[in-house]
Amino acid sequence: MPKTVTIDAPKEGDILFNIEEKVFPDHQAEAGDKAYVFMHTVPFEGSVGLVNMLTATRLQRKGFELTFVLYGPGVLMATAARGYPAVGSEGFPGNLSMNRQLQTLIDEGATVYACRFAMGALYGMREDDVMPGVKPFSPLDVLDATIQAWRDRALVITTWTL
Numbered sequence: 284m285p286k287t288v289t290i291d292a293p294k295e296g297d298i299l300f301n302i303e304e305k306v307f308p309d310h311q312a313e314a315g316d317k318a319y320v321f322m323h324t325v326p327f328e329g330s331v332g333l334v335n336m337l338t339a340t341r342l343q344r345k346g347f348e349l350t351f352v353l354y355g356p357g358v359l360m361a362t363a364a365r366g367y368p369a370v371g372s373e374g375f376p377g378n379l380s381m382n383r384q385l386q387t388l389i390d391e392g393a394t395v396y397a398c399r400f401a402m403g404a405l406y407g408m409r410e411d412d413v414m415p416g417v418k419p420f421s422p423l424d425v426l427d428a429t430i431q432a433w434r435d436r437a438l439v440i441t442t443w444t445l
Contacts (some may be wrong), residue, residue, distance in 0.1 A: 326412035343388065351388055
C-alpha cells in the first residue's frame with residue numbers, strides 16, 4: 284500500500300507536549316510528614332529502581348522525612364564495589380546512576396537501610412560491602428518498618444520486581 288500522508292519529522296528542540304500544564308497542586312510536606320520507600324527490585328534489569336530513587340529524592344525535596352528500605356535484590360543497589368574497570372569508574376554512561384542517586388538521598392538526609400539476610404544469604408555481601416551511610420538491618424525489620432510507616436501515617440511506596 285503506498286504511503287498517503289507525509290509530515291515533517293520533529294527536529295531537535297521541538298516541543299511536542301504541553302509542558303506548562305500541571306493538573307495537581309504542587310504539594311509539599313507538612314511538619315512531621317514522613318515517607319517510606321520499600322525497594323525489592325533488581326538493579327539495571329529495568330527502570331523501576333532508578334525511577335523510584337528519583338521519586339524518593341523528589342519526596343525528600345518536598346520536605347518529607349524519608350526512610351528508604353532495600354531488601355531482596357534491592358540491596359544490590361547499595362554495593363560499594365560497583366564500577367569497571369575499577370571501583371567508582373563507569374564502565375558505560377549511567378553505570379553508576381543508582382549508586383549516585385542513592386548517595387544523593389543519603390547526602391540530603393534520607394535514612395537508608397539494607398536487609399542483612401538479602402545481603403548475606405542471597406548475595407554474599409558483608410556489612411562492609413555497602414556504601415557508607417547505608418545501615419544494615421535485620422530481615423525482621425522489613426515488616427516492622429512497614430508497621431512503623433502505618434503508625435506514622437506515612438506515605439508508602441512499595442516496589443517488587445524480580
